[in-house]
Amino acid sequence: MKIVYHERFKEVYSGDPASKPGRIECIYDELKEKFEFVEAEAATEEDLQLVHTQNHIENVKRLKAYKVALLAVGGAIKAARLAFEGEPAFGLIRPPGHHASPNHAWGFCYFNNLAISVEKLRREGKVKKVLIVDFDLHFGDGTANTFKNVLDVTYYHLPSGNREYQLESLSSFLSTQKNYDLLAISAGFDRHLEDWGGILLTEDYRQIGKLLKNFAEDKCEGRRYAVLEGGYNLEVLGKNVKAFIEGFR
Secondary structure (H helix, E strand, O other), X not given: OEEEEOHHHHOOOOOOHHHOOOHHHHHHHHHOOOOEEEEOOOOOHHHXXXXXXXXXXXXXXXXXXXXXXXXXXXXXXXXXXXXXXXXXXXXXXXXXXXXXXXXXXXXXXXXXXXXXXXXXXHHOOOOOOEEEEEOOOOOOHHHHHHOOXXXXXXXXXXXXXXXXXXXXXXXHHHHOOOOOOEEEEEEOOOOEOOOXXXXXXXXXXXXXXXXXXXXXXXXXXXXXXXXXXXXXXXOOHHHHHHHHHHHHO
């Protein structure tokens, strides 16, 4: 398991909760002694064009977050490449991306990191069928919009309900799926009991990681990666991410 990261992800690029000071550091501190880190590289404008319109790209270029957003996309692409090569990966990146549609974005997002990374591998002919699982508290409308007419890409968002129902729903969904070339995860941690969702325990993220790992090993030749989306309580965020990665590795 490799962690894709860049020091610039610590930068405070806006006033929104995803850019909160210390948010990346609290995760980094939990992972730094236990995992190998590799450095993210900035995406190109051509990478952005795989998903986004030129109008949307130009709008984001005017913002302070543009340069770090390029690194977030590049970090997701690197994580996807590692996964394709057989090395599970986690993108410790920000800004998040799952609310970024082809021509607009909201919810602290600018570019759809995960969608671009999936489409990059698809356009290169490395993968065809991809399963995207999103366990952030919020529905990833940007990802769903990007792939709504793409039959070979399936987007699944963990439903609402109590913690037992959520874990059972994920297990049940995965049991219905056939083979894929790649498993890509939008990993949001704001469902936690002490975060916005007030539902999941830290150990539940470990269980989610295990379920997804087992599915990938059974149905995707082990090819799997995840990228950070939400999660805002800095007291628990790092522990939740670590628990997920320990299950997913």
